[in-house]
Amino acid sequence: MDKGKIDKIIDKYEGDAGSLIQALLEIQSENRWLPKEVLAKVSKKLNVPLSRIQHIVTFYKAFSLVPKGRHEVHVCTGTACHVRGAPRLLDSVKDLIGISPGETDMDLKYSLETVNCVGCCALGPVMVIDGEYYGKMSPAKSEDVLKNYD
Amino acid sequence: MARINSPAELEEFRKDIISKKDPNRPCIAVCTGTGCLALGAANVVAAFKEEIEKQKLQSKVDVVDIRETGCPGFCERGPIIVIYPEEICYLQVQPGDAKEIIFETILGKKIIDRLLYVDLTADKKVVHESEIPFYKNQKRLLLGNNIKIDPKSIDDYLALGGYSALVKALFHLTPEQVLELVKNSKLRGRGGAGFLTGVKWEFARRSPDKTKYVIVNADEGDPGAFMDRALLEGNPHAVLEGLIIGAYAIGSHEGYFYVRQEYPLAVKNIGIAIKQAEEYGFVGKNILGSGFDFTIKVHQGAGAFVCGEETALLMSLEGKPGEPRPRPPYPAVKGLWGKPTNINNVETWANVPLIIKNGSDFLTSIGTEGSKGTKIFSLVGKVNNTGLVEVPMGITLRDIIYKVGGGIPGGKKFKAVQTGGPSGGCIPEEFLDIQVDFDELAKVGAIMGSGGMIVMDEDTCMVDVARYFLNFLTDESCGKCTPCREGIRQMLKILTNISKGRGREGDIELLEELARTTGDASLCALGRTAPNPVLSTIRYFRDEYEAHIKDKRCPAYVCKELISYYIDPDKCQACMICLRKCPAEAIDGGKNRIHIIDQNKCTKCGTCFEVCPSRFGAVTRLSGEPVPPPFPEEKRTIVRKSKDK
Numbered sequence: 001m002d003k004g005k006i007d008k009i010i011d012k013y014e015g016d017a018g019s020l021i022q023a024l025l026e027i028q029s030e031n032r033w034l035p036k037e038v039l040a041k042v043s044k045k046l047n048v049p050l051s052r053i054q055h056i057v058t059f060y061k062a063f064s065l066v067p068k069g070r071h072e073v074h075v076c077t078g079t080a081c082h083v084r085g086a087p088r089l090l091d092s093v094k095d096l097i098g099i100s101p102g103e104t105d106m107d108l109k110y111s112l113e114t115v116n117c118v119g120c121c122a123l124g125p126v127m128v129i130d131g132e133y134y135g136k137m138s139p140a141k142s143e144d145v146l147k148n149y150d
Numbered sequence: 151m152a153r154i155n156s157p158a159e160l161e162e163f164r165k166d167i168i169s170k171k172d173p174n175r176p177c178i179a180v181c182t183g184t185g186c187l188a189l190g191a192a193n194v195v196a197a198f199k200e201e202i203e204k205q206k207l208q209s210k211v212d213v214v215d216i217r218e219t220g221c222p223g224f225c226e227r228g229p230i231i232v233i234y235p236e237e238i239c240y241l242q243v244q245p246g247d248a249k250e251i252i253f254e255t256i257l258g259k260k261i262i263d264r265l266l267y268v269d270l271t272a273d274k275k276v277v278h279e280s281e282i283p284f285y286k287n288q289k290r291l292l293l294g295n296n297i298k299i300d301p302k303s304i305d306d307y308l309a310l311g312g313y314s315a316l317v318k319a320l321f322h323l324t325p326e327q328v329l330e331l332v333k334n335s336k337l338r339g340r341g342g343a344g345f346l347t348g349v350k351w352e353f354a355r356r357s358p359d360k361t362k363y364v365i366v367n368a369d370e371g372d373p374g375a376f377m378d379r380a381l382l383e384g385n386p387h388a389v390l391e392g393l394i395i396g397a398y399a400i401g402s403h404e405g406y407f408y409v410r411q412e413y414p415l416a417v418k419n420i421g422i423a424i425k426q427a428e429e430y431g432f433v434g435k436n437i438l439g440s441g442f443d444f445t446i447k448v449h450q451g452a453g454a455f456v457c458g459e460e461t462a463l464l465m466s467l468e469g470k471p472g473e474p475r476p477r478p479p480y481p482a483v484k485g486l487w488g489k490p491t492n493i494n495n496v497e498t499w500a501n502v503p504l505i506i507k508n509g510s511d512f513l514t515s516i517g518t519e520g521s522k523g524t525k526i527f528s529l530v531g532k533v534n535n536t537g538l539v540e541v542p543m544g545i546t547l548r549d550i551i552y553k554v555g556g557g558i559p560g561g562k563k564f565k566a567v568q569t570g571g572p573s574g575g576c577i578p579e580e581f582l583d584i585q586v587d588f589d590e591l592a593k594v595g596a597i598m599g600s601g602g603m604i605v606m607d608e609d610t611c612m613v614d615v616a617r618y619f620l621n622f623l624t625d626e627s628c629g630k631c632t633p634c635r636e637g638i639r640q641m642l643k644i645l646t647n648i649s650k651g652r653g654r655e656g657d658i659e660l661l662e663e664l665a666r667t668t669g670d671a672s673l674c675a676l677g678r679t680a681p682n683p684v685l686s687t688i689r690y691f692r693d694e695y696e697a698h699i700k701d702k703r704c705p706a707y708v709c710k711e712l713i714s715y716y717i718d719p720d721k722c723q724a725c726m727i728c729l730r731k732c733p734a735e736a737i738d739g740g741k742n743r744i745h746i747i748d749q750n751k752c753t754k755c756g757t758c759f760e761v762c763p764s765r766f767g768a769v770t771r772l773s774g775e776p777v778p779p780p781f782p783e784e785k786r787t788i789v790r791k792s793k794d795k
Contacts, residue, residue, distance in 0.1 A: 017469055018468055018469045019469060020469040021449075021450075021452050021466065021469050022449065022450065022469075024452070025411060025450055025452055048469075052470075055471050056452075056469075056470070056471055059454065059471040059472065059628070060451075060452035060453050060454050060471075060472070061452070061453030061454065062411055062452040062453035063452065063453075077373070078373035078374045079373045079374035079530070079531070079568065079571075079602070079604045079618070079619075080373075080374040080530035080531045080536070080604055082373075082615075082618050083531050083532060083604065083606055083610050083615070084531070084532070085756075087710075088755050088756050091753065091755060092733060092755055092757075095733065095753070096733075115412070116371065116373045116455070116622065117372075117373035117374055117375070117376070118184075118188075118412075119184050119185065119376035119379055119413075120184060120185050120188040120189075120225070121185075121225070121374055121376070121528065121530035121531070121536050122185055122225035122226045122228070122530070122536035122537060123185075123188055123189070124530070126188075133187075133188035133189075135188065135189070138757070138760060139733060139755045139756065139757050140731050140733075140757045140760070140761065143733065
């Protein structure tokens with residue numbers, strides 16, 4: 001965790017309670033999760049009660065209160081992917097890496113998430129790993145793709 | 151770049167830009183929208199740049215420009231490039247093709263046949279973009295410019311006549327006249343509800359407060375819909391120009407873009423566009439010397455579907471959880487920070503410059519009685535030409551799916567088309583000839599919504615589709631009002647039971663009752679429209695519900711708990727492909743030994759069904775009937791004639 005960078009973001013929004021979500025988004029994007037002590041600092045500097053911050057970070061999906069794995073696996077479960085077989089893809093990915101959506105494995109290797117649509121419906125079913133897109137996936141192909149990550 | 155201080159200076163500057171552009175100079179436009187990027191467009195651009203550099207070194211001449219553009223819509227065949235001035239369209243271009251394209255097409259003026267679109271119906275290759283059936287049957291007023299401009303270049307937008315509508319509004323029309331034009335155009339909000347834009351603007355204009363806000367709602371959350379993203383990524387200035395004109399008409403001096411953070415490229419491009427517009431003096435104090443002031447901020451959403459609802463969006467803008475509040479008071483009276491606020495969808499704003507520039511008749515001349523202009527749909531699912539299509543209101547669903555979309559892949563049978571996202575409904579084949587507009591779609595139990603259009607074929611289970619949407623909505627319901635939170639959850643519970651073979655007599659009626667209550671009593675549109683997927687599927691596909699409940703059978707072989715995979719011993723050739731691929735190691739067999747699926751181990755992932763060579767077709771799916779007992783061991787050995795010799 002780069003404390004300097006996080007402090008810089010918080011300082012930028014000091015006293016600006018209306019920008020709470022923007023500040024948290026920036027920290028999330030920098031650090032990939034929101035540690036408790038950072039939230040406490042945000043609360044103090046932006047002058048927002050911690051209870052409201054807790055409400056915000058649990059309401060919006062973009063925030064994570066736990067550390068993420070080295071590889072972020074996103075399986076698209078948008079409607080187009082769904083009708084093209086995303087549920088079967090998701091089941092096989094779950095089996096292969098041993099965690100359910102929203103979880104991170106014990107070795108901090110993978111985090112698995114479902115996303116509502118990544119907007120590449122022509123490629124469905126789609127899986128995105130660390131920003132890399134894998135289109136026209138099937139349970140069998142997902143195994144080959146995941147083998148390349150360690 | 152210095153500020154532009156008057157319309158005359160702008161025209162002078164525009165002339166200057168156009169004179170510097172040689173219309174005959176070759177230009178390769180590469181789509182770098184999210185869809186094509188996922189297909190490797192960035193590597194294609196890099197390959198072109200590298201090849202051009204080599205050219206420069208060798209012959210010391212700079213032969214061609216590269217333009218990275220937004221999405222022209224034909225995602226199915228990405229990465230797409232269009233070569234100007236001839237407008238040659240190449241599809242599925244790979245980095246390895248770059249050299250050949252530069253040498254053959256740019257320098258040699260020859261067409262590369264294998265990269266062209268093949269029109270199978272006419273059995274010919276199509277050279278020009280506008281002649282490809284996918285494009286030919288559209289009317290692309292808003293999307294058409296995407297391939298012609300670099301979204302990061304305001305000069306490209308100016309060269310196509312950009313910001314002339316703003317000049318016309320600020321210098322030749324009063325705010326009332328602008329409002330009148332928009333009202334007369336009968337433009338209806340493209341975000342879903344279809345409220346008349348001019349009327350909405352008038353409410354905000356009449357609200358007696360000095361401070362007013364205008365907002366671009368770019369929180370496009372419907373799964374399977376990405377129209378707004380394509381506009382923001384591909385032509386941000388068109389949206390921006392519309393917003394400034396709207397602010398002038400309403401009397402607002404502060405605006406917001408509310409963009410979902412899942413669209414990083416859109417956020418980036420709109421940020422660049424605003425900065426450029428500020429530098430040129432289209433945004434800021436005393437715009438073009440008119441005395442009108444207007445500033446804009448970009449605000450990112452944090453991943454909540456409900457924030458597309460306008461009151462929830464306002465809460466989120468204020469830094470609070472995005473929970474809707476009852477209306478009235480409407481945002482036009484009491485909106486952001488308690489001030490009058492006008493919120494319109496991206497596509498609505500993008501229509502505004504067209505109306506101001508060309509007059510309201512321009513829009514009213516297109517479309518049906520109640521819905522004017524064009525609409526962008528994202529045509530996805532079981533359709534050949536997945537992508538973004540812009541069509542005139544009033545076109546039939548059949549034309550969209552078959553003429554533009556190229557029909558259903560794999561010779562499968564069409565089952566339904568789902569419009570309007572999670573708030574919409576499924577429309578069966580019998581209504582394919584209705585005219586697509588706000589009112590006709592509502593009559594058959596669907597909605598226009600923001601423009602998602604998901605095509606479903608015979609392999610799609612309608613109970614599963616209804617369950618899918620409710621599962622989405624139960625996640626996204628903010629939980630503030632009970633009918634939405636509990637109603638959706640209970641409906642989902644029943645649907646899940648049905649799809650798992652635990653359905654009971656009376657479930658359909660109970661679903662209908664819950665749906666009506668949820669629809670009547672919910673606070674915001676999320677809950678009020680949540681029953682649509684359930685009611686429309688029950689209305690048109692009741693037989694599928696009954697098959698699930700009574701026969702424990704899923705006719706489309708989708709609901710896992712109701713299907714089994716079975717290897718037909720008469721067809722199995724013991725090729726070992728499924729056996730090797732099965733991730734659950736549930737297949738027993740061997741060389742020359744007929745394979746058998748152990749039903750207790752099988753996870754029903756369907757891999758065996760997919761990999762079984764079609765000439766054998768040995769793996770079959772069963773539903774609503776028992777799996778035949780395992781083939782007797784003594785008969786499992788295959789004796790091959792060729793081996794006997």
